Amino acid sequence: IRVSPKIASRGRKAETAARFDTVFMMDEERPTALTSLMSGMQLAQVRVIFKLPEVFRTFPHPLAYIEWFTTLQCQDPVSGLFIVTCSTR
Numbered sequence: 001i002r003v004s005p006k007i008a009s010r011g012r013k014a015e016t017a018a019r020f021d022t023v024f025m026m027d028e029e030r031p032t033a034l035t036s037l038m039s040g041m042q043l044a045q046v047r048v049i050f051k052l053p054e055v056f057r058t059f060p061h062p063l064a065y066i067e068w069f070t071t072l073q074c075q076d077p078v079s080g081l082f083i084v085t086c087s088t089r
Contacts, residue, residue, distance in 0.1 A: 003046050003047065020045050020047055022043065023043075025044050042068065044066040044068050045067045049064050050065070069085065070085050070087050
């Protein structure tokens with residue numbers, strides 16, 4: 001999973017666009033209307049990956065701040081792709 005902010009151009013080095021990977025997350029409390037293959041899966045975009053400062057660290061693994069998308073329920077009739085939007089909850 002990759003996350004990187006936009007990097008402004010410097011001298012001859014060109015600007016680098018931001019990159020925020022989209023991931024499927026397991027969420028057993030929010031079942032979807034899909035088949036069992038996708039049941040409990042939720043779509044999210046990873047915005048930041050970080051570690052807690054040593055003084056607060058009781059969990060040794062990296063943490064992530066994510067932004068949720070709406071559940072996978074409605075498919076576009078032409079393409080068959082699922083229609084998602086940013087979740088507002």
